[in-house]
Amino acid sequence: MKTNPGRFFEDYRIGEVIRHAVPRTLSGGERALYHALYPARGALYSSDDFARACGLAASPMDDLIVFHTVFGKTVPDISLNAVANLGYAEGRFLAPVWPGDTLSSSSEVIGLKQNSNGKSGVVYVRTTGRNQRGEAVLEYVRWVMVRKNRLEAPEPEAVVPELARVVPVSDLVVPAGLTFEGYDFEAAGEPYRLGDYAVGEVIEHVDGVTVEEAEHMLATRLWQNTAKVHFDATFRPDGQRLIYGGHVISLARALSFNGLANAQMIVAINGGAHANPCFSGTTVRAWSEVLDKAETGVPGVGAIRLRLVASSGPGTALKGPDGKYAPEVLLDLDYWALMPV
Amino acid sequence: MKTNPGRFFEDYRIGEVIRHAVPRTLSGGERALYHALYPARGALYSSDDFARACGLAASPMDDLIVFHTVFGKTVPDISLNAVANLGYAEGRFLAPVWPGDTLSSSSEVIGLKQNSNGKSGVVYVRTTGRNQRGEAVLEYVRWVMVRKNRLEAPEPEAVVPELARVVPVSDLVVPAGLTFEGYDFEAAGEPYRLGDYAVGEVIEHVDGVTVEEAEHMLATRLWQNTAKVHFDATFRPDGQRLIYGGHVISLARALSFNGLANAQMIVAINGGAHANPCFSGTTVRAWSEVLDKAETGVPGVGAIRLRLVASSGPGTALKGPDGKYAPEVLLDLDYWALMPV
Amino acid sequence: MKTNPGRFFEDYRIGEVIRHAVPRTLSGGERALYHALYPARGALYSSDDFARACGLAASPMDDLIVFHTVFGKTVPDISLNAVANLGYAEGRFLAPVWPGDTLSSSSEVIGLKQNSNGKSGVVYVRTTGRNQRGEAVLEYVRWVMVRKNRLEAPEPEAVVPELARVVPVSDLVVPAGLTFEGYDFEAAGEPYRLGDYAVGEVIEHVDGVTVEEAEHMLATRLWQNTAKVHFDATFRPDGQRLIYGGHVISLARALSFNGLANAQMIVAINGGAHANPCFSGTTVRAWSEVLDKAETGVPGVGAIRLRLVASSGPGTALKGPDGKYAPEVLLDLDYWALMPV
Known part of the structure; x- marks a missing residue:
């Protein structure tokens, strides 16, 4: 069979590096589509002039364009048979991506733990996105629950990586040249x-x-994410297409402009949970909580640690007394962004 | 509260200049999306070669891309709490915008008139769009009815600007170098x-x-227009999302290619009314009436003044015997375009 | 009447060359939209770096972007009054198209045959797409059934062109410089x-x-295809909009990545039938059959002849015992693609 059946739990080996297919060149086209798909208004990702005034050569591609592009490539190898996308950690944006750059990605298997039912297991991968010069532009850890295909396949030795709960401030990478001296707050909004x-x-x-x-x-295809559940109305018994979790991330991040217009660049993703599935017809709202603040070492460039919650309802509900996410919570994301001090 | 509540009627002062947020760099991406969103076929905005044969360096961005981009920026400051978008006047396109240009906009408050009910008032602004060199590329007057927040706020002295009913031909700006000598009518359609x-x-x-x-x-987000009523199905009691009036303008203008293929560039907007709201599912049609014709001073480049009407039904109904717009009329726009003599 | 009523059967003359309107400059914007509209993952059309490793200057525009753009221009002159799009033959891609190129198209009438009912006839045209240097980039024969407007118009002498059932391998054009030496199968997928x-x-x-x-x-407009039936829900008695056949071609071709990732470039279209109409809500699937294989004369670059079938159901049904297409078949396309030997 020449088509890709995806990998099953027993197909992963600790230490294995999977090079994902289909490098992708990004251009102003992807940027324009990003603005059409999400109500994104961040000035640094909207205007070459604003970005130049911040010391960059031009406006880089939105950090989440980079995330989605790198992530999309991993789907055929990592999550085609995933039952659930369980978490993210240690995500760091390492260098800006510019129009014309070509991104590729690879993942190292860093953890494996079969579930007690013997029918599935958790796979931890550290994914790295690289540009055409081989420079790492993004890395993050993701873990997913993947079905076993051959239930008789031996249970691997359990390896669960120790992951930082929060990316330390000292590990945040401020893009070379970035300055918020002379930052134009009026233009930023x-x-x-x-x-x-x-x-x-x-x-x-x-x-x-x-x-x-x-x-x-449109969005999910743009990132060349091929998971059937997003596109095929006949795939789920209820006939609904599940919205790619990253679509909700981008919607919520764009909505957070209103109140966080100066949280210009995401530099780290500390963690994230897709708390409940999202379907067409949902009205997505967002709220943020300031979790921490820090200096980055670059004068004038601070870091703000934010919880970004996407919700299908009004208000700021998060978890119930049982510690479970409220049913209206779609996303709980923990990230660092750069902001003028 | 860090989110933008929008301005209310009592927040405007005559003579005040509001600099709108988020400059925006345009590229071939926005042009491609414009062609995907509207059935636009104007040759000058479709082909670099056609534009070069008309004396320009390349194909400029469609005039309505420029209008929407400049307009979108004004929404958070001007029309977030608007009850109605009442009219346009004295709109002029002053210079072509090219891929790579960055647009920003500002508005001067030129008129204020509280309504007799004391609950709202009309705000008149003259908005200017500028490129990254500070050159004005578009200006227009718009007036909107805005709610008062504090009803006890004093009524301002009424100032109603005198506005030209039609932009005089002598004020039309023909782009530098534009020529219709050797104009290729067959290529134009x-x-x-x-x-x-x-x-x-x-x-x-x-x-x-x-x-x-x-x-x-997609369209409205592309212009970074943030008015809730266009995006949030829970905003209106009837659950409908109101279509951005500019979307109807672009649809009608694109439809008018069929019969007006050589009305290549809009150079002035004399006036316009969004006669009735438009909702998803509407089949938009268009008809035009020739209101005037003129020479521009540039040999071979004429100006045609057109009424462009968008309608949800067939036929060319405009107003009833009561002087009110027929219920199927969505838009009544009065503009000047350049056309080969 | 200044609007285009389209041509009727009696308006065509053998040997006549119709130059179609509105040249179009393509950019990275069209490429990004293509990726958003179709699940396209072909590495050569996705990555400048991959394309350079294959000996090209950069990633060319997807062959089907070229096809749709050239085809769209013919609609107002060829198929506005078409009853049916009957077939394709002798399609050849003659040179890559790059971002920044401007395409135009023209068609020569090569066949005419009035139907026995006297109310319509079949028009055969050979369409050529050219870039801004006048170089042919694509040619194909298409035949459509077109209504007569004046039934009393004389029946033309029947001319039915002899068309190759398959483009001979010796006529396939391999892009200059293309090499699959050092082809990166892992990157290709x-x-x-x-x-x-x-x-x-x-x-x-x-x-x-x-x-x-x-x-x-969005797709059909992007190609400036103006056929009413695709856009106007009031046009058909059943209120449905017919999906442009080329949209189904692109969907099926993109889906065929999974199993044919290395069928990188379409170089010829041998024939094609839009077997059944496609409407919104359909879940489109695809299967392929290998019809032939050949050497191209360029070392390492082979040609694979494929039947690509789009279907609204699972399985690989094609035709019933009556020789008619099964009701779930949407498209039956026969093409040559280049593949590493």
């Missing part, structure tokens, strides 16, 4: 700098976006 | 030149386009 | 080379994509 945010502060981002089938499929 | 049109002539543009939710939201 | 495929082999491409109205309309 809001006057708030790092000092204006308090740890524990919660920001409701007020706007909502109702998602259509055509939109999330 | 129709043989009709200015002399072939008669004042009073009505052209039914025959085609219709049924609008989907995904399409108008 | 599959290990299979020409020798791994057997004539008669059938590949089910496993994935399915459910089509939305917004998607096929």
Whole structure:
């Protein structure tokens, strides 16, 4: 059979490096589509002039364009037979990606743990996205639950990697040349700098976006993510197409402009959970909580650690008394962004 | 509260200049999306070669891409709390915009008039779009009805600007270098030149386009227009998303290719009314009436003044005996375009 | 009447060359949209680096972007009053198209045959797409059934062109410089080379994509195809919009990546039938049959002749015992693609 059946739990080996297929050159086209698909307004990713005033050669590709492109390539090898996308950790953006750059990705298997039912297991991979010069532009750990195909395949020795709960500030990579001296707050859209945010502060981002089938499929295809469940209405018994979790991440991040316009670049993803599935017709809202603040070592460039929650309802519910996510919570993402001090 | 609540009527002052946020760099990506979103076929905005044969360096961005981009930036400051978008006047395209250019916009408050009910008022702004060199590329006057937040706020002295009913021909700006000598009518799609049109002539543009939710939201986001009513199905009591009026303008203008293929560039917007709201599922049609014809001073380059009407039904109904727009009329736009003499 | 009523059967003359309107410059924007609209993953059309490793200057525009762009221009002159799109033959891609190229197209009438009912006839045209230097990049024969407008118009002498059932291998044009020496199968996504495929082999491409109205309309507009039936829900008595046949071609071709990842470039279209109409809500699947294999004369670059079938159901049904297409078959396309030997 020449088609790709995807890998099953027993097909992974600790230490194995999987090189994912189909390198991809990005251009102004992907950027324009990103703006059409998400209500993204971050000035650094919108304007060459704004980016130049911040010391960069031009406006880089949105960090989440990079994330989706690198992630999409991993799907045929990592998550085609995944039952669930369980978590992210130690995500770091290592260098800006520019229009014209070509991205490829590879993943190292860093953990394996068969479930007690013997029918599936958890696979941990560290994925690295690289540009055409081989420079790493993004790395992150993801773990997914994958079905076994041959139930009789031997159970591998369990290896569960130790993962940082939060990317340390000292590991954050500030793009070379980035400066927020002379940062134009008026052009950026809001006057708030790092000092204006308090740890524990919660920001409701007020706007909502109702998602259509055509939109999330356009987006998911754009990242060459091939998981059937996003595209094929006959795949699930209920006839619904599951929206790619990354689509919800981008929607929520774009909505968070309203209140966090100066959280310009994501530099780290500390963790994330797709708390509940999202389907077409949902009106996605977002709120953020300030988890931490830090200096980066680059004068004027601070880091803000944010919890970004996407929700299908109003308000800022997160978890119930049972510690489980409230049913309206779609996403709980923990990330570091750069912000003027 | 860090999110933008929008301005209310009492927040505007005559003479105040509001610099709108988020400059935006445009590329071939926005052009491709424009062609995907609207049935646009104008040769000058479709082909570098055609544009070069018309004396330009390359194909500029469609004039309505420029309009939408400049307009979108004004929404958070001008129309977030608008009850109605009342009119346009004195719109002029002042210089072509090229892929790679970065647009920003600002608005001067030029009129204020509180309504007799004391609950809202009309705000008149003159908006200017500029490129990265600070050159004005577009200016227009728009007036909107905006709610008051504090009803007790004092009524400002009423100032209603005098606005030209029609942009005088002498104020039309023909792009530097533009020539229609050697204009290729066959490549452009129709043989009709200015002399072939008669004042009073009505052209039914025959085609219709049924609008989907995904399409108008993609478009409206592309222009970074953030008005909730376009995106959030929970915002209106009837659960409908209102289609951005500019989406209807672009649809109608694109449909008008069929009969007006040589009305190549819009150079002025004399006035416009969004006569009735438009919702997903509507089949938008268009008809035009020739209102005037003129020489521009550039040999061979004429100007044609057109009424462009978008309608949800067939035929060329405009207003009833009561002077009100017929219920199927969505848009009544009055503009000048350049056409070979 | 200034709008285009389209041509009727009696308006065509053997030997006549129709130059189609509106040249079009393509960019990275069209490429990005192609990736958003179709699950296309071919490495040569995705990555500049992969293409350079194959001896090309950069990644060319997908062959089907070229096909759709050239085809779209013919619609107002050839198929606006078509009752049916009957077939394709002798299609050849003659030179790569690069971002920045401007395409135009023209068609020569090479056959005419009035139907016995006297109400319509078949028009055969050979269409040529050219770049801004006048170089032919694509040619193909298409024949359509077109209504007569004046039934009393004289019946033309019947001319039915002799068309090759298959483009001979010796007529296939391998792009200058193309080499598959050092071809990176891992980056391309599959290990299979020409020798791994057997004539008669059938590949089910496993994935399915459910089509939305917004998607096929975005696509069809992008190619400036103006046929009303694709856009106007009021046009057909059943209120359905017919999906442009080329949209189904691109969907099926993209789905065929899974099993044919190394069938990199389409170089010829031998024939094709839009077996049944396709409407929004259909889940499109695809299967391929290997019809032939050949050497191209360029060392290492082989040609594979494939039947590509798009279907609205699972399985590999094609025709019933009556020789008619099974009701689930949407497309039956016969083409040559280049593949590493």
